[in-house]
Amino acid sequence: MKHVEIKGIIPPILTPMNADETINERELRNQVNRVIGAGVHGIFPFGTNGEAYALTYAEKERVLDIVIEETRGRVPVYAGSGCITTRETVQLSKRAEALGADVLSIITPSFAAASQDELYAHYMEAAAAVDLPIVLYNIPARTGNALAPATVARLAKDAPNIVGAKDSSGNFDNMKQYVELTAVLDKEFSVLSGNDSLILPILLFGGKGGVAGCANVFPHTMVEIYEAWAAGDLERAKKAQDSIRPFRAVFKYGNPNTIIKIAAGLLGSPVGDCRKPFCRLSAEGMDALKKVLETCKANGLH
Template sequence: MNIDGILVPIVTPFAADGSVNLAALRQLVEHFVQSGVAGIVACGTTGEYYALDESEREQVLRTIVQTVAGRVTTVAGINALATTQSIRYAEQAKALGYDGLMCTTPPYSLASQEGILLHFRTLAASTALPIVMYDFPQRVGVQIAEETVLELAKIPNIVAIKESSGNFNRALSLVQARIPDFQVICGADDTAADFLFWGVRSWISGGANVFPAEQVAMVKAAAEGHWDEVRRLMNGMYPVIQAMESGDYNQKAKLGCRRHGVDAGTVRVPLAPLSAEDEQTFLAQLNAYRN
């Protein structure tokens, strides 16, 4: 499974009647592949996985992997309240032909570090697919401690961690640990340039729903040591990225898909749509972007 480069945790488009818009999803997947991304992450946080029923989840996963058709890496988000459910989602992803999995600690239960170890060990033992751990304590209520990461990284099919804690000191500590056969992935769009400077090669970016080609170019520039170009690209995207990170991330990611000629619709409850004023403010920021 190649996770070097930009992987897009793709939005789930909804039609005006609230149903999943599979045609728009195919358009987005194709646009992202043509933009040079390294992979697509299905049913992630940006994809509102928690708002999909089981039938819709299967449709989304199947549509993405069929549209990709082996051209880039496919990763299935398998977050769930219980480890047993994550295992079932892993089995589903394997059956559909996904290359890898991404998973948080189960939310709400506030697992201890021992519980986190049990969760990922049990999950890893249940599947041969490579697993990206997803550290997002603001969402799930607990953090995967650095010592826990080091222990879990010894498991052969636990291959990476998406670091979305917002604490770059922690991320840098993991990078400096130089864990064998293990990658630290940027999961914080607003500090991506910092991750790249310290040698991180992978960025799972919700912002890539808006800026796929630009972020692909940014990762390439970093790999070639063209840091003036990295700064130029980041400076251009930063106002929009900052606006997304400040709140209503999913809503703004979907609005940003209009850049690609795709109407991704609105979000589902429990998320609320943007007010008309906030929508216009964000679109003005987006329209002001110049590469």
């Protein structure tokens, strides 16, 4: 199995779109270089912020191919290969491995309810099909299926290449249990926060970083959280962590993915809109977003 240190700030990179909703390949390359230039520790194509739910299989192949090519080995590439069925997940995972991904991030199945035993079997079959490190991805508000801490620990114990978990539940106790139950295993296991407001808290509790959607907007600031923590400068890390709160407060006006993409556009990155119908922000929300971006700029976020 390829060894990759799962750590740091990993942006779920946006998938730039042209006006006709085709992928803007040139801008995708620009975004790869933009975030790497800011010091990120990995890149995660077609995650939630990359609109994986709206991309076809062929588009995912193309996005991954571009990201791997443009990254040129500077940071690890995490491919989101989770699908609704085990069969599709295995297919996409194998394809991601063949294209040269460094790590797989596998989201839980969605739409139909799955028991913990079914989730365990799903992940074990996917893990057996590839020879890449796998990071489990728990985001129950989006998928309807939650990965229980005991299931994460069981998978980490039984599958050598399941080496991490990203928790986007927003439940800090759930994420803490991921850390606690895997810390006793005879292997390195990395817990990443999928909620940007909990990156420093989980680092302090033994986690390894975060898959940070806000890094598409303020990559330097998000990297600062991790780098300051790693340097032992907790005051600086806390300042960076707290500085993104006003921006995240705007998420109440709509889909966070949409707001992050609009924000990136307002700050000068021509990433286009999210695919319809997930592309609208109310006039009230847009006004709040523009105001907070001005405040963030004045406060040095970038």
